[in-house]
Amino acid sequence: MWCKLPKRVSKEHVDALVTRIMNDESTLQKHGLFNKKFFSDLIPSQSNLDLLKLIHLDLWPQMSYGSSFALPVIDHATLLIKKRNAVETGLHQDRIYWTNRERSATLFSVWIALEDMTFDKGGIMFSEETRIAIDDMNRFNSGLLYEHIEVKTAPGGFPLVIADPLASRLKQSIHCVELKKGEAIAFDSFEPHMSGGNTQNLPRLAMKIAYCEGQKRTKYLTKIERFKD
């Protein structure tokens, strides 16, 4: 299940983040699709958690699902910069990567467009059939895990993809959800998703925040409590 969040991240906060990304050559050049180091506590002066906090606070009050957790935490947050000419990312459910992190699924992601997002840019893709209204977010993580296969070369960054014939069937209703800068989509760990290739001449700028129930967890990026206003 997925839903578009009614309120977007403020322009001021997106611009501050994009400026910081652009000022750091290595962030744009060295990393693949995922850059988890960008938001990390390892070097406090370079953790970028100040901006993560602001972005989180723009989004969190809208979300009923995470705020009902006993100990809501951010499991991880990552930049999702898709380089120019990068190929599509295969259809998958994040749960396949997360079964070792938590026995019963609570993890969900908020994918944030840091610029206007289109299919040509490699925007994220979902099925209209699994779209829900924000008020129904409490239904998150009640789905099923489908069979995935490992692909040897995964240039799109995700080596486990949903197998055919299911993948072909699902793809019939999957399309790019166009987003304006700062708009965000929340989706649970059973939601099949993929993204197109980036056929534009510039890197695609996006990020995500993954939230979960932290009560039984020993490792996570931060408690939500630390990010209070």
Ligand SMILES: O=C(O)CCC(=O)C(=O)O
């Ligand atoms: O950003 C993308 O293109 C795909 C990202 C993705 O699959 C994820 O963050 O779970």
Ligand SMILES: [Fe+2]
């Ligand atoms: Fe994913």
